[in-house]
Amino acid sequence: MKNVVIVGIGLIGGSFALDLKQKYAALTIYGIDKNEQHLDEAVRLGLIDEKATFEFLDKADLVVMAIPVDATLEILPLILDAISDDTIVFDVGSTKEDICLSVKDHPKRRNFLAAHPIAGTEFSGPSAAVAGLFQNKTNIICEVEETAFKLQEIALTVFKDLGMRIRYMNPKAHDKHIAYVSHLSHISSFMLGKTVIEKEKNERDIFDMAGSGFESTVRLAKSSPAMWTPIFRQNKTNVIETLEEYISNLEHFKNLIKENDFDAVFNEMESTNHIKKILKGIQ
Amino acid sequence: MKNVVIVGIGLIGGSFALDLKQKYAALTIYGIDKNEQHLDEAVRLGLIDEKATFEFLDKADLVVMAIPVDATLEILPLILDAISDDTIVFDVGSTKEDICLSVKDHPKRRNFLAAHPIAGTEFSGPSAAVAGLFQNKTNIICEVEETAFKLQEIALTVFKDLGMRIRYMNPKAHDKHIAYVSHLSHISSFMLGKTVIEKEKNERDIFDMAGSGFESTVRLAKSSPAMWTPIFRQNKTNVIETLEEYISNLEHFKNLIKENDFDAVFNEMESTNHIKKILKGIQ
Structure with missing residues (x-):
């Protein structure tokens, strides 16, 4: 894993960036956010190494989507369109049924893993990011069988390295x-x-x-x-x-x-x- | 101040005992509680020096009542009956109107100060007592003008020494x-x-x-x-x-x-x- 793109560099996206950087020294972390100020702040805070755009997505090994769940419905299919065949994308949203439905028939469905790490605070934005946020936290994975084997493995290794406990569940439940x-x-x-x-x-x-x-x-x-x-x-x-x-x-x-x-x-x-x-x- | 009696040696009573002991080295702290196990536990934990009974109350300089508010209605008049003219009694209950009414016409009304320190945790019993619980906490005093001057002063000095912020309010409000x-x-x-x-x-x-x-x-x-x-x-x-x-x-x-x-x-x-x-x- 060389290139990670964080889409939505707030509390959750920023906390992933911090932990990933700490665990995997060789990584470069890129940020995409519609809020330019948040992106600048994320660079200043050292959460991301560089800003990126959708054009960069086909060079990403891992894409973390940490944006509001309505934006995920809209943006996730576009991200799947833009990535390479070997990229794994996971989201972190607090709802799972609509998000899974939105990419049900997408040709790159197997590049996506639906996840919900039960972690966070009441604060938001890049400055709310904290190291170690996911340590000992539960991460609910939905429809794991819809994700390609080797890509499952990459995401699950990341979750394990960040200290999460994994539970599998269907989106409705x-x-x-x-x-x-x-x-x-x-x-x-x-x-x-x-x-x-x-x-x-x-x-x-x-x-x-x-x-x-x-x-x-x-x-x-x-x-x-x-x-x-x-x-x-x-x-x-x-x-x-x-x-x-x-x-x-x-x-x-x-x-x-x-x-x-x-x-x-x-x-x-x-x-x-x-x-x-x-x-x-x-x- | 030499003798303090804590009536109800749980979370709040026990925390008062700890802080009083720490602030005033010369004090002896006595405990009264209908629960004998709690009393034994309070001695074992070093919260109180000795168990006491109502007969001892006329030797008390300060009585802290930290029992449920229904028991306070019943017991407070009996405590006022038993104390000396120079004893100050304060309660810590989360209601104030009924408690003030219950001793409105008591001949020793001026020995009582109605108080509500806004402090606590979700735990209870002597083992829940913690030092410093009242530091920077608000303490609402009701009907302060019904308490004798010199006794007001004793109680308020204790509250101040334990780090509380004092607010005055009528019981209805x-x-x-x-x-x-x-x-x-x-x-x-x-x-x-x-x-x-x-x-x-x-x-x-x-x-x-x-x-x-x-x-x-x-x-x-x-x-x-x-x-x-x-x-x-x-x-x-x-x-x-x-x-x-x-x-x-x-x-x-x-x-x-x-x-x-x-x-x-x-x-x-x-x-x-x-x-x-x-x-x-x-x-």
Whole structure:
């Protein structure tokens, strides 16, 4: 592997660039981004060695696509058109079904691996890139059997070298489960932030009363709307289902309080406490 | 100050014990707790020097009450009955209106200071105590003018020595605002945990897919039901109001997705993003 092209040099793309450089000294890392300022910043920060254009893609050994999932739908087929027969392309998007469908019949489908490394922070842009972001993180691979053997191997070696744990799953199952363990958390956090900001808009110093508990539950409300809007669009059906169940649980809890059934309120919380054990496995 | 009695030697009481001992070398710290195992553990961990009973309270200079808010309503008047004229008692409860009302006409009302240090973790019991927990944390004091001058001074000096920032507020306003910035976060977190556990109960390994975002938003679902149930009971009206506004915001967001109004979905998130700036002040 000599030439890597990162398409979208933000938090995730930039973090891949940092780790790849550190693991494989001989690599040259190229960046493509529609945001020229981000590209300049990525060069300045040492994330990429050089800027590139689509014309360069046929010289790439590996292409990492780390752009919002709506842009991936549009750009992925064009990237497959432009690469060589020996190039492996993987994406990192938080939805997988539409993305897999978008290249289902592409003549270079076997050059693509659909991936979702469960890693990130609430920040974005090249300056948010951090070394070691993927260490011990889960990476969900979808439709691995649609990717050519030797290209699977290249991508999987990279994932392993960067410290990821690999899980295989079909795109439909990925999108359904990720709605629960990721997409719903983001909405609950955004709406919690909205509820409190609306209420306290004339009393900003009320946030002096907020502690680390509030900070933890609204952390995700700092996330990028440009990244999350297309995720909710592509995963609409699953996201609506999770929201309906979440709202119904909140309504139920509210009604227990209204009816002074505090034994039931206690039980609701106690039976959720075992999330402790479940979370122990999460880094 | 020579003798301090901690009533309730859990996370908060134990953390007070640790810091008080470290700041004031000459102190002897006594513990009272209905849980004998916790008392033994507190002695073993070096949180308290000795176990005590109510009979000892008239020798106390300072009494810290760190028990669930329903127990505080019951026990606080009995403690005031038992202390000397020169003892200062403060509580640390997450509700303030009912607690202040419960001793409104007590002959020793002036020996009590109503306090709420906004500090803690999702853990509980003596082993959860940590040194320095209150450093740079906000402590809301209610009805300060109801406490005797010289006793105010003792408590405020302790708070200052432990590194807290003091804010004064009336109990009604405290309970209303804390419902938004603390109580609602706990419910949103518990119900998020419940929603995901219910859905994934037959597929426990799905939690492999959960990342730090999920961990952050459900962290508070590890909290103690014995502590939180009486808080929701005492702050029922405010908690129900916050829940209704939160549910209505979630419904609205869901409907925007349903109606494919993704410009509005984007705007909802973008206008909440400035929570970043607000949170900068929170430790």
